[in-house]
Amino acid sequence: MSEPTGATRRRGPFQVGDQVQLTDPKGRHYTFTLQAGNQFHTHKGAFPHDELIGAPEGTVVRTTGNVPYLALRPLLPDYVLSMPRGAAVIYPKDAGQILAMADIFAGARVVEAGVGSGALSTYLLRAVGDTGLLASYERRQDFADIAKANVERYFGSPHPAWKLTVGDLQDNLVETEVDRMILDMLAPWECLDVASKALVPGGLLCCYVATTTQLSRTVEALREHGTFTEPASWETMVRTWHVEGLAVRPDHRMIGHTGFLLTSRRLADGVEPPLRRRRPAKGSYGEDYESGPGAAEKSLAERAAERAAAAAHTAAKEAE
Structure with missing residues (x-):
């Protein structure tokens, strides 16, 4: 039986x-690619790559300045945070949530829109395996080129389950019978029609958005669409801890807000979503709320125009 790609x-x-990821005595990381005959240089001295070729992971090498470095292969979270970027990468904490909460399984047929630098694509390809499918759509050619290079560098070759298309999801999507769809874009609510047509009954839609406005628009659009279950939305925060003898305390810095995640399941054709038993809080849909695309912006613009008109009217009265 052949090894999975990249194993x-x-x-x-x-x-x-x-x-190779080197760790110095202060815990700083340095990542490079092993090449015969090359040397790794730091301000603390150098050592030849040949010293590591053929050596086991966990080896300690010393530079000409007698500084020890621990050599290990970078874990995927390390790799995605150090790889070349075109767009911002999805942080490991969010990628892990997507893999778990979107239930990405071996052999799954997954569509991803918004490839960025290829971080999430790499996670998804490891999860679906060689027998699955990851169809990725990216609008920008420069981002797609960077993502392709990063993914192939990690696996050591093109991945057999990956199909990368440069273009808009709505105009170019050809996959059907899709198990999972991941949308990392500015306006995921614009893609609900194509998502609904592509997903199998019970299939899952996962959206990654940065702001509360995007989160609200996407959730309300899913409710209005009529072919999806009630969305679930959340964010995660990661705080590391300092542990040194009796000094056990949270670190001063943490990875806080990076984005919101929301998931919803595709209903069977012809089925209406059950009514929500939980009533919205009083004022949730007050006079300032309008549903539909552009509603939030329209309401804000109208209020701003009213305030400007009132100010102008007051100024005119004072001038008289």
């Missing part, structure tokens, strides 16, 4: 072409 690069002695 041989994740175990065994270091080989030419492997990514």
